[in-house]
Amino acid sequence: IATVFASFFEEVRVSFREMVSVLFPGARGELRLEETKPADGADAEEGAEEDVAPGGRCAPILGINLQIKLPHKAPRTLTLLSGGEKALTAIAFLFALFLAKPCPFYILDEVEAALDNHNIGRFLSLLTRYQERTQFLVVTHQRRTMEIADTLYGVTMGEDGVSRVLSRRLRRPDGAVRQASS
Amino acid sequence: IATVFASFFEEVRVSFREMVSVLFPGARGELRLEETKPADGADAEEGAEEDVAPGGRCAPILGINLQIKLPHKAPRTLTLLSGGEKALTAIAFLFALFLAKPCPFYILDEVEAALDNHNIGRFLSLLTRYQERTQFLVVTHQRRTMEIADTLYGVTMGEDGVSRVLSRRLRRPDGAVRQASS
Amino acid sequence: AFLKAIELRGFKTFARPTEILLVPGVTVIIGPNGSGKSNLADAVLWALGEQSPSALRGKGMQDVLFAGSKGHQPSAAAEVNLLFDNSQGEFPGGYQEVQITRRVLREGASEYFINGSACRLLDLQELCAAVGLGREMHSVISQGKVDELLSSSPAARRALVEEAA
Amino acid sequence: AFLKAIELRGFKTFARPTEILLVPGVTVIIGPNGSGKSNLADAVLWALGEQSPSALRGKGMQDVLFAGSKGHQPSAAAEVNLLFDNSQGEFPGGYQEVQITRRVLREGASEYFINGSACRLLDLQELCAAVGLGREMHSVISQGKVDELLSSSPAARRALVEEAA
Numbered sequence: 001i002a003t004v005f006a007s008f009f010e011e012v013r014v015s016f017r018e019m020v021s022v023l024f025p026g027a028r029g030e031l032r033l034e035e036t037k038p039a040d041g042a043d044a045e046e047g048a049e050e051d052v053a054p055g056g057r058c059a060p061i062l063g064i065n066l067q068i069k070l071p072h073k074a075p076r077t078l079t080l081l082s083g084g085e086k087a088l089t090a091i092a093f094l095f096a097l098f099l100a101k102p103c104p105f106y107i108l109d110e111v112e113a114a115l116d117n118h119n120i121g122r123f124l125s126l127l128t129r130y131q132e133r134t135q136f137l138v139v140t141h142q143r144r145t146m147e148i149a150d151t152l153y154g155v156t157m158g159e160d161g162v163s164r165v166l167s168r169r170l171r172r173p174d175g176a177v178r179q180a181s182s
Numbered sequence: 183i184a185t186v187f188a189s190f191f192e193e194v195r196v197s198f199r200e201m202v203s204v205l206f207p208g209a210r211g212e213l214r215l216e217e218t219k220p221a222d223g224a225d226a227e228e229g230a231e232e233d234v235a236p237g238g239r240c241a242p243i244l245g246i247n248l249q250i251k252l253p254h255k256a257p258r259t260l261t262l263l264s265g266g267e268k269a270l271t272a273i274a275f276l277f278a279l280f281l282a283k284p285c286p287f288y289i290l291d292e293v294e295a296a297l298d299n300h301n302i303g304r305f306l307s308l309l310t311r312y313q314e315r316t317q318f319l320v321v322t323h324q325r326r327t328m329e330i331a332d333t334l335y336g337v338t339m340g341e342d343g344v345s346r347v348l349s350r351r352l353r354r355p356d357g358a359v360r361q362a363s364s
Numbered sequence: 365a366f367l368k369a370i371e372l373r374g375f376k377t378f379a380r381p382t383e384i385l386l387v388p389g390v391t392v393i394i395g396p397n398g399s400g401k402s403n404l405a406d407a408v409l410w411a412l413g414e415q416s417p418s419a420l421r422g423k424g425m426q427d428v429l430f431a432g433s434k435g436h437q438p439s440a441a442a443e444v445n446l447l448f449d450n451s452q453g454e455f456p457g458g459y460q461e462v463q464i465t466r467r468v469l470r471e472g473a474s475e476y477f478i479n480g481s482a483c484r485l486l487d488l489q490e491l492c493a494a495v496g497l498g499r500e501m502h503s504v505i506s507q508g509k510v511d512e513l514l515s516s517s518p519a520a521r522r523a524l525v526e527e528a529a
Numbered sequence: 530a531f532l533k534a535i536e537l538r539g540f541k542t543f544a545r546p547t548e549i550l551l552v553p554g555v556t557v558i559i560g561p562n563g564s565g566k567s568n569l570a571d572a573v574l575w576a577l578g579e580q581s582p583s584a585l586r587g588k589g590m591q592d593v594l595f596a597g598s599k600g601h602q603p604s605a606a607a608e609v610n611l612l613f614d615n616s617q618g619e620f621p622g623g624y625q626e627v628q629i630t631r632r633v634l635r636e637g638a639s640e641y642f643i644n645g646s647a648c649r650l651l652d653l654q655e656l657c658a659a660v661g662l663g664r665e666m667h668s669v670i671s672q673g674k675v676d677e678l679l680s681s682s683p684a685a686r687r688a689l690v691e692e693a694a
């Protein structure tokens with residue numbers, strides 16, 4: 001078990017570095033396996049809730065320390081990152097897990113709400129780059145995200161308080177859009 | 183003290199009703215002073231963390247119960263509301279407090295991020311309706327919010343890791359926009 | 365393996381039987397505030413075995429049952445089916461398709477099914493773990509929770525990676 | 530009373546002295562992710578006397594001091610001034626303008642000033658309470674915290690209203 005985990009962790013670590021450099025050009029993302037002693041308040045991370053190892057206060061547990069160094073800025077704890085920087089770093093971590101072992105689908109519910117226009121573009125480029133390898137279901141209010149959809153579903157709430165799912169638009173291989181009833 | 187609070191609460195209650203009907207046409211918002219006994223798990227609200235009165239488990243404390251009844255839907259606990267519905271209900275509560283006693287300024291940091299286009303419009307109509315009575319500082323990535331600005335500030339991050347505040351645009355009484363150095 | 369379809373009825377605002385067909389690629393879901401988009405995401409989490417009411421934004425597990433509205437009686441039962449394509453054989457068992465079902469009656473306990481035959485929650489979780497859909501459900505990022513991938517503790521992050529392995 | 534200006538230096542990413550002039554109405558602040566917009570909101574919260582590091586997204590109160598970057602030394606001190614118009618006399622004391630200042634040296638304690646003369650935190654809080662800027666600071670809604678107005682407990686909500694009264 002330990003070797004399966006170690007080799008998987010190594011893949012996630014390498015992918016995380018790559019995803020960070022795609023989403024934050026010039027930045028460096030690091031994942032490190034470290035012993036975090038529960039009593040050790042000086043954990044370089046932000047105030048992550050300290051885990052008390054089942055064996056009592058002192059048994060060190062192996063945790064994954066995540067750090068990001070942004071261009072031109074001193075390395076900071078994760079809590080000082082901005083709303084958009086946090087969301088983008090989390091997206092980089094998610095895609096690192098995906099690259100190490102894809103799931104059959106991903107549901108992303110307004111994950112790009114805090115991103116500025118520039119970073120929405122970077123996020124969307126990741127979706128389109130890997131769309132052949134899984135199913136991405138993306139809930140959004142952002143127009144740019146709607147524009148990259150292969151299939152677009154509309155959900156509405158009727159006068160009767162019940163949700164309805166409306167027409168699908170299917171992008172045919174030639175890129176044309178046709179209305180399908182649903 | 184008690185009478186000042188009671189009459190202020192009454193003003194907030196009436197304003198909250200009004201703000202809810204402006205932001206959610208057809209809905210009804212209610213604020214009620216109720217004794218919430220800390221031990222009473224059946225509080226109609228969502229799992230609000232129970233307050234333990236300083237006097238011990240049983241002393242009932244007076245709390246404000248907030249409920250909203252949306253059109254066509256059964257009244258639900260606040261936690262089941264959608265992301266946009268929650269944000270809009272919170273904005274209604276904030277404006278109710280404002281109407282009862284305005285503060286010299288309000289800072290709203292991306293409060294409309296979860297709102298759809300329709301509800302952004304309703305939020306903006308409240309801002310413009312009350313802009314004579316206080317100072318609203320609104321941080322946003324939404325284009326429509328930028329369009330209603332009297333003054334627009336741009337913040338950028340330089341290559342040196344230091345924030346700069348850029349030019350102001352002032353809307354003159356005749357509506358024309360002129361560049362001011364800052 | 366790909367998710368091919370989501371079918372639901374009686375689940376939150378989906379009082380009527382609803383079917384969503386999916387093709388690989390990017391499927392975007394839009395709609396006004398409160399229309400039911402996040403309820404769909406909750407339906408998938410629930411079908412995969414989610415046990416915590418607060419992860420489904422409710423106070424109790426009964427909150428997943430359609431509570432009624434103007435003109436509609438509350439639903440007596442809720443059911444969600446997830447249909448996966450298994451032509452590459454990632455799910456064990458040799459089926460071309462794998463269907464996961466969760467059903468609950470008001471005041472009753474949840475029932476779980478794999479390809480129509482009743483099973484335990486544990487069986488369903490083991491089947492899903494084979495394709496990386498572990499108990500952490502990292503493949504469903506609920507609204508407002510994208511930062512949680514970062515703010516969990518180092519040990520919790522390790523558990524997440526361990527499970528995905 | 531209106532907020533007329535925010536002046537800051539050495540506070541988070543505002544290493545250099547920065548001034549923002551305000552007129553009544555709607556002032557909109559835009560900029561790329563990470564440029565410093567929410568740091569401005571934190572500066573106002575801090576100047577009004579905020580004592581909790583986590584409300585300012587830091588681990589300790591030293592995190593408000595500019596930590597240095599490529600080409601800039603870390604700041605030795607941080608200072609934020611809020612200038613209010615008081616022509617209507619809402620702030621007690623008969624001044625035409627009221628200036629609130631907070632300053633901190635690295636490893637030092639915070640100092641507070643009203644119109645240039647040193648005062649205690651309590652004096653500053655009492656002055657602000659006169660115009661509805663109580664300790665709950667409900668007039669500053671930090672990023673991602675708009676729902677907190679709703680999710681606090683009934684008793685906490687009552688405390689909020691009591692203070693605004």
Ligand SMILES: Nc1ncnc2c1ncn2[C@@H]1O[C@H](COP(=O)(O)OP(=O)(O)OP(=O)(O)O)[C@@H](O)[C@H]1O
Pocket residue numbers: 252255258262263264265266267296298375376377395396397398399400401402403404427428429430431432507
């Ligand atoms: N069991 C239930 N029965 C009936 N209605 C329910 C139930 N659970 C939740 N709801 C309703 O569902 C609505 C929320 O839906 P949902 O969160 O899916 O909206 P959304 O489309 O994601 O909106 P947003 O864009 O604001 O995030 C609420 O109005 C709530 O009252």
Ligand SMILES: Nc1ncnc2c1ncn2[C@@H]1O[C@H](COP(=O)(O)OP(=O)(O)OP(=O)(O)O)[C@@H](O)[C@H]1O
Pocket residue numbers: 070073076080081082083084085114540541542560561562563564565566567568569592593594595596597672
């Ligand atoms: N004391 C400090 N010294 C230097 N930099 C700091 C300090 N505190 C925070 N920062 C930096 O400030 C940045 C965050 O700024 P802020 O939260 O204001 O961004 P923002 O403009 O609100 O962005 P967004 O649109 O993503 O919300 C982070 O990159 C962080 O590293």
Ligand SMILES: [Mg+2]
Pocket residue numbers: 264265266401402403507
């Ligand atoms: Mg939603």
Ligand SMILES: [Mg+2]
Pocket residue numbers: 082083084566567568672
């Ligand atoms: Mg911000």
